[in-house]
Amino acid sequence: MSAIYPVAEIRKIEQAALRDLPPYTLMQRAGQAAAQAALRLLPCPPHSAAILVLAGPGNNGGDALEAAAGLAKAGCEVLALLKTPPSQLPPDAAQALARAQRQGVHLMPPEQFADIDSAQWTLVIDGLFGIGLSRPLDGDWRSLVQAVNAMPCPVLALDVPSGLDADTGTVVGGAGGIAVTASNTITFIADKAGLYTGDGPDYAGSVELATLAIADQYLPAPNMWLNHPGLFSDYLRPRKRNSHKGSFGDVAVIGGAAGMAGAPILAARAAARCGAGRVFVGYAENPPAYDQAQPELMCRHAADLDFSSAVLVVGTGMGMANSALALLTRALDALSWLVLDADALNLLARQPQLQVQLAQRQHAVLMTPHPLEAARLLGLSTSEIQADRVTAARRLASRFNAVVVLKGAGSIIARADGAVVVNPTGNPALATAGSGDVLSGICGALLAQGWPQWEAALAAVWLHGRAADQLVAQGIGPIGLTAGELIPEVRLLLNQLVQER
Ligand SMILES: NC(=O)C1=CN([C@@H]2O[C@H](COP(=O)(O)OP(=O)(O)OC[C@H]3O[C@@H](n4cnc5c(N)ncnc54)[C@H](OP(=O)(O)O)[C@@H]3O)[C@@H](O)[C@H]2O)[C@@H](O)CC1
Ligand SMILES: [K+]
Structure with a gap:
């Protein structure tokens, strides 16, 4: 139980x-x-x-x-x-x-x-x-x-x-x-x-x-559960032999202001290795020609990307400039599923009219704030968020009509109807730069493969934490685990879960 x-x-x-x-x-x-x-x-x-x-x-x-x-x-x-x-x-x-x-x-x-x-x-x-x-x-x-x-x-x-x-x-x-x-x-x-x-x-x-x-x-x-694979196992489906890359959807990661070019790359690599059919990286400015370590990723200027045909993961290293705001506004207008992270959340906190637009959006939104981002969105202090994480996650989910992942020790996943899941996997190794980018990329990949947003959030958070637990058990962390190292471990776990089902 x-x-x-x-x-x-x-x-x-x-x-x-x-x-x-x-x-x-x-x-x-x-x-x-x-x-x-x-x-x-x-x-x-x-x-x-x-x-x-x-x-x-x-x-x-x-x-x-x-x-x-x-x-x-x-x-x-x-x-x-x-x-x-x-x-x-x-x-x-x-x-x-x-x-x-x-x-x-x-x-x-x-x-x-x-x-x-x-x-x-x-x-x-x-x-x-x-x-x-x-x-x-x-x-x-x-x-x-x-x-x-x-x-x-x-x-x-x-x-x-x-x-x-x-x-x-x-x-x-x-x-x-x-x-x-x-x-x-x-x-x-x-x-x-x-x-x-x-x-x-x-x-x-x-x-x-x-x-x-x-x-x-x-x-x-109940309307609260402890996270475990039984809550999302319906979507751990083996792939049909008769598949092609179009069967597994597109993800477009939007972000990467000057000096932050690595953040969307981490999210995009996680999306690719968690099974998205094609992954684009849309840069707010100066896109690199390609990602040398993962040349499968397609790096472009965000202005040149079609926002309507991919799951959009918006905000990783995006910055707070007007160009970033324009990208967020465009993403909210698009009829695509959205994952909002990092600067997308910080921009939203400053823009009440975008908050209204988000709450009224027809298409699914998944938000992944850490406690400080949650505090900005709710107009509270971080310690007020941490004083009652379940209530804070519920308030965000209901205010924005979204699935919300409130990150931090024991991530809380909340839905607009008040349902809450508390995640038991993960450890302090995840308190490292880029870890949240990897999580948003996993969310994007699962959504692109047709998972509903609730189960996608549960699985992404569980896998992300479990991967860190397994790496730490092997001595890879908690000290010095880097976010990119999570990605192959998450891939392994995801394939194992599908095979075990
Ligand atoms: N009923 C059953 O059949 C079952 C019960 N079960 C068990 O019972 C537990 C709940 O029992 P419980 O309700 O008696 O509360 P409990 O936690 O023992 O403390 C209450 C006492 O502490 C006192 N007190 C409080 N704060 C205080 C403070 N800061 N400093 C000093 N005193 C303080 C408070 O005094 P008061 O606040 O009234 O002044 C009162 O005297 C539950 O956790 C589970 O273990 C399970 O076995 C299932 C079956
Ligand atoms: K006790």
Whole structure:
């Protein structure tokens, strides 16, 4: 399952399921799943492991105590840190505490709370706060999290790393806030966007989902998903033998102001190697005779290109001059599918009348802003965009009637009807010049081959990130991966996906 629900929906699902299940059932399931995940993380047999379980005042703490019981039963030495008096725990958590104590879990005496880093733990379980976190962590909670974050052992967060906003992937309290830096997170019932976007991946580490066997009847139709090839596999079609280059469409990349001639070349090479039948590069000024490394590309003055017969990828290194504005206006007038990137987006942000034209356009538009470009388009600051990436992407999609890819860690793909996909592939190797140009070229190639814009965006973003992940696994990056190196890897992945289907 790849559905993502906002916390408010998870609460409703939980409440509906709890009405039909005996009390304490879901917590037992969560705790048992957490104990199993913890056992898998141990580098030693259970009886040699010393596990510190941090239990908060709510049901996240209950999950942790239930996990503690399971781990003690499996033979681990388990010490639980519980600041809350047992009489103040919610009923399910109180039951979990009683069970943990029956299984031999020891409660840490309060005078040792400040010294948790004096012992060597095999594993720490973070059950301080889950989706009930309502304000920044301060005081003793803050000190506790600081101590955990300095520990060298793996940290398994339950549901969400304590301190992280599960919807937005921001630390509650912003720059002054703090959250647990987990190596692993086991999240319950359904995935949450904040584990995969913004700062979320840096805090959550590797994420595992435990659905707690909640029956489908309790799950509303989602409008958010985690990206995976199943979402676009209908279009991973093998080519017919009876094909010719006209079968796979044309892409025209429009951009390349003086000093930026390489940007459209990167996009165009990506388009060619992701299967577009023919690829043109339309320069705002001074087109090179051809691309020596990829002579298949046809480099021309943009003024000489037919804008009506190709998918147009507009904006890469295009600059902000009047000539660039004229090209963007011409592209918006054309009856072609559009990918708008980089300076096309910056120009749009300055031109309200073009924004109206874009929103009213009949033909599909795919926009690929990074957070600063998104901020310019919405008249916000970059930090306001990053504070809620899902909402920002939705606002752009609805305002411009477009499919929007909001780039950055955990790219968000949003559609005008509010549907959102969060992308889990990719890594900091992609934070390099030209990486966005390659992405826009992949989008253009898939559109030219007849993919609908939604699936084209999902596939392009997934492939782009996955290619970087595979290159990094081979030691090619994250330091020093160059954007052009992504292109053959994306081609390989695309062909593999088609063959596997
Ligand atoms: N119900 C179920 O059956 C299931 C629940 N599940 C689990 O329960 C979790 C949700 O449980 P939850 O609603 O009890 O919220 P939780 O995250 O434990 O925290 C709430 C407590 O923290 C407190 N608090 C908040 N912020 C604070 C701060 N900054 N500093 C200090 N205190 C702060 C808050 O106090 P208050 O805000 O009221 O003052 C309250 O006492 C969920 O993530 C999942 O793990 C799953 O197992 C599925 C089945
Ligand atoms: K937690």
